[in-house]
Amino acid sequence: MKILITGGAGFIGSAVIRHIIEHTDDSVLNVDKLTYAGNLASLASIEHNPRYQFSQTDICDRAALDRLFSEFQPDAVMHLAAESHVDRSISGSAAFIETNIIGTYQLLEASRYYWNSLESQQKQAFRFHHISTDEVYGDLEDTDALFTESTPYAPSSPYSASKASSDHLVRAWYRTYGLPVVMSNCSNNYGPYHFPEKLIPLIILKALAGEKLPVYGNGQQIRDWLFVEDHARALYTVLTQAKVGESYNIGGHNEQKNIDVVNAICALLEELAPHKPAGVAHYADLISYVTDRPGHDLRYAIDASKIQRDLGWVPVESFESGLRKTVQWYLNHQDWVKQVQSGEYQHWIKQHYQSASV
Structure with a gap:
């Protein structure tokens, strides 16, 4: 297949591309705007492969999307491009509305226009895979329940609301126009190449620097953790095996x-x-509780039994094995870390967590 992947320079997108190039015979066109969290260094291992191409393109640019569809002639689209950090959505929601809602709309329309131009057999085989988050379901406070594919949407943050909006658009384009879509919603990802604004890489790198380790509120918030390479396998499985119109957690x-x-x-x-930084006896001594995030959901937890039952996917990594691999990766790839820790990122971390400290 020829697969057009949006957001392929991001954390999950780059893992998907590495998986496809390394484990299949498919070709990939990576379409990424290269915002602060996009990093082509995450694709260094496959960037010279003849089955890989890159285009620096904003998915809100419809004319550019039409041109890419016409030139690349994809058999499938995997839509991962998104603004994805809750804290950033609270302090600046506009980019989330623009990319996650308007961008998804433009991509759907470009895909629909292209799909309608295909011959019957190609048209039947085409797939649009929309990748989303469990945060669209809201909170599981005071319950032992799990998110299922039929859980009602109740987003809490500007980020999750914008992703919920994009999910609804994709379902509408399937129902109204017949665009052959498949969808998936994932839990918190972690692993190599994760941009260090998210919890796990943030804590690893701050600890190595001997800096305080910021923990929101009392730290009792619960998340379901998914190793990114397990997720990449799952996404490719959904793309290639799921029936049109199906959704998988x-x-x-x-x-x-x-x-x-x-x-x-x-x-x-x-x-x-x-060998710790000067003045640090134990890494855990650096833990510092900070003012909780506004509207912070207490618990997310996914019931992934449907994808196991229908498509045979199960995660390979336990949290313990995946976390060990992740910590070791960051210790071994300080060059990558230095490259992504730009001045803009450092300014944002300083501003956000200093103002939140208690």
């Missing part, structure tokens, strides 16, 4: 409290990086 079966995640990282660093 993808999770790691790894519910963890945030404070337990932080303590687990500290314990691994005690083992793997015993």
Whole structure:
């Protein structure tokens, strides 16, 4: 197949592209705007492969999208391009509305226009895979329930509301226009090449620098953690095996409290990086509780039984094995870390967490 992938320089997108180039015979066109979190260094291992192409394009630019569809002639689209950080959506929601809603609309229309131009057999084979998040479901506070594919939407943040909007648009384009879509909603991803604004890489890198480790509120928020390479396999499985119109929840079966995640990282660093920064006796001593995020959901947890039952996918990594691989990767790839820690990112971290500290 020829697969057009939006957001392919991001964390999950780059993992999907690496998986496809390394484990299939498919070709990929990576369409990415290259905002602060997009990093082509995450694709260095495959960037010279003849089956890989890159285009720096904003998905809000319809004319550019039409041109790419015409030139590349994809058999499928995997839509991962999104603004994805809750904290950033709270302090600046406009970019989330623009990319996640308007961008998805433009991509759907470009895909529909292209799909309608195809011959019958190609038209039947075409797929539009929309990748979303479990945060669209809202909160599971005071319940032992899990998110299923039929859980009602109740987004809490500008980020999750914009992703919920994009999900609704995709379903509408399937129902109204017949565009052959498949969808998936995932739990929290972690692993190599993760931009260090998210919890796990943030804690790893701050600990190695001897800086305070910011934990929101009391740290009792629960998330289901999914190793990114397991997710990449799942996404390709959904793209190639799911029936049109189906939606799948993808999770790691790894519910963890945030404070337990932080303590687990500290314990691994005690083992793997015993030579600590000056003045640090134990990494866990750096833990610092900060004012909780507005509207912070207490618990997310995914029921991933449908994808296992229908498509045979199960995660390979446990949280313990995946976290060890992740910590070791960051220790071994300080060059990548230095490249992504730009002045803009450092300014945002300083502004956000200093203002939140208690």
